[in-house]
Amino acid sequence: MAIINQASKELQVKIVYYGPAMGGKTTNLVKVHENIQTAQEKGKLVSLATSSDRTLFFDFLPIEAVAIKGFKTKFQLYTVPGQVIYNTTRQLVLRGVDGIVFVADSQYEKMPENVESFANLEDNLRALKMNLVNIPYVLQYNKRDLPNVAPADYLEFLLNNRDIQVPSFSASASRCDGVFETLNMITRMLLHKFLSESARRSA
Amino acid sequence: MSTLPQLIEEDIRHIDGALNDLLTKSEATSALVLDKGGFLITQCGEIRRFDITTLGALAAAMYAATEGIASLVNEVNFSSVYQQGENFSLLVNNVDAHCLLVVIFRAQISVGAVKYYALGTISEVAQQMQAAQARAPGEGYDLSALNIAETAPLFHKKQA
Numbered sequence: 001m002a003i004i005n006q007a008s009k010e011l012q013v014k015i016v017y018y019g020p021a022m023g024g025k026t027t028n029l030v031k032v033h034e035n036i037q038t039a040q041e042k043g044k045l046v047s048l049a050t051s052s053d054r055t056l057f058f059d060f061l062p063i064e065a066v067a068i069k070g071f072k073t074k075f076q077l078y079t080v081p082g083q084v085i086y087n088t089t090r091q092l093v094l095r096g097v098d099g100i101v102f103v104a105d106s107q108y109e110k111m112p113e114n115v116e117s118f119a120n121l122e123d124n125l126r127a128l129k130m131n132l133v134n135i136p137y138v139l140q141y142n143k144r145d146l147p148n149v150a151p152a153d154y155l156e157f158l159l160n161n162r163d164i165q166v167p168s169f170s171a172s173a174s175r176c177d178g179v180f181e182t183l184n185m186i187t188r189m190l191l192h193k194f195l196s197e198s199a200r201r202s203a
Numbered sequence: 204m205s206t207l208p209q210l211i212e213e214d215i216r217h218i219d220g221a222l223n224d225l226l227t228k229s230e231a232t233s234a235l236v237l238d239k240g241g242f243l244i245t246q247c248g249e250i251r252r253f254d255i256t257t258l259g260a261l262a263a264a265m266y267a268a269t270e271g272i273a274s275l276v277n278e279v280n281f282s283s284v285y286q287q288g289e290n291f292s293l294l295v296n297n298v299d300a301h302c303l304l305v306v307i308f309r310a311q312i313s314v315g316a317v318k319y320y321a322l323g324t325i326s327e328v329a330q331q332m333q334a335a336q337a338r339a340p341g342e343g344y345d346l347s348a349l350n351i352a353e354t355a356p357l358f359h360k361k362q363a
Contacts, residue, residue, distance in 0.1 A: 035360045037361045089268075096240020
């Protein structure tokens with residue numbers, strides 16, 4: 001869970017990019033790292049990947065946002081490995097998560113994998129005694145630049161067909177389209193959640 | 204899910220005191236206290252030498268992965284991971300349900316000595332965490348100073 005360090009006036013938040021294999025989770029982090037405009041020194045992107053560039057454990061990118069009312073806000077972005085066999089690893093990375101970006105692959109043939117990965121996310125959160133009702137998350141429909149993509153409405157029906165719908169973004173991470181919109185939305189939702197929890201406690 | 208208690212300056216001062224004491228006695232280079240999710244809580248010693256944010260994230264993941272492996276071989280008494288190096292070695296110790304203590308020390312220094320002195324530090328850090336928890340049980344956040352209106356958008360894309 002997020003760390004509030006009143007002594008150093010720091011707020012640290014963990015965001016995990018989740019989704020099926022080869023869906024563009026790592027590309028999201030790479031594009032954030034390449035394109036972020038920051039006054040601070042840019043954090044290093046660490047990838048624990050196989051020789052064929054498939055994520056083995058996780059990718060990790062620490063970024064610092066502008067200070068909010070004197071608080072230094074530090075965001076730690078992680079990806080999980082998408083391959084089915086790495087489920088234990090995905091659970092480890094989800095530990096202490098504050099917000100989730102679910103990166104779906106928009107190609108028609110990837111729909112079963114999207115649905116399976118989303119169900120796997122719910123299972124893994126349950127194992128950690130968490131659930132999507134309490135954790136802010138957004139959906140990103142990636143690879144919109146490819147020819148064989150399903151309509152966004154269809155992806156909405158498959159992945160966002162719930163009592164409470166969450167924000168979703170069409171993206172083409174390889175071109176950095178939609179990457180910052182997604183990141184800004186999840187951070188905004190997270191900060192709103194922390195604030196409302198804080199207000200409820202002090203009431 | 205229980206969370207790390209909210210820490211105030213007094214807590215960090217106590218923990219830093221314990222870490223500095225450990226560094227003096229063991230002659231270790233740096234000591235960090237991490238949240239098990241990979242966040243850095245506080246650090247002492249020669250911290251500029253290392254990328255401690257990344258080190259913290261990787262050390263927490265390494266500890267969690269090794270703990271998982273230990274449980275697969277029915278090892279229930281798992282409390283530390285030691286990485287032996289040629290220049291620097293690293294010891295990751297469990298503190299409590301939320302925290303880890305990481306000690307970085309020169310390879311010439313005996314790990315036994317570091318482990319011995321770390322025991323006292325672990326106990327002190329755990330006590331301070333308990334004190335913080337007791338001060339405000341169930342209290343995790345106090346973000347009354349934040350103003351969401353100022354946060355949008357937090358991250359900007361560089362102009363081409």
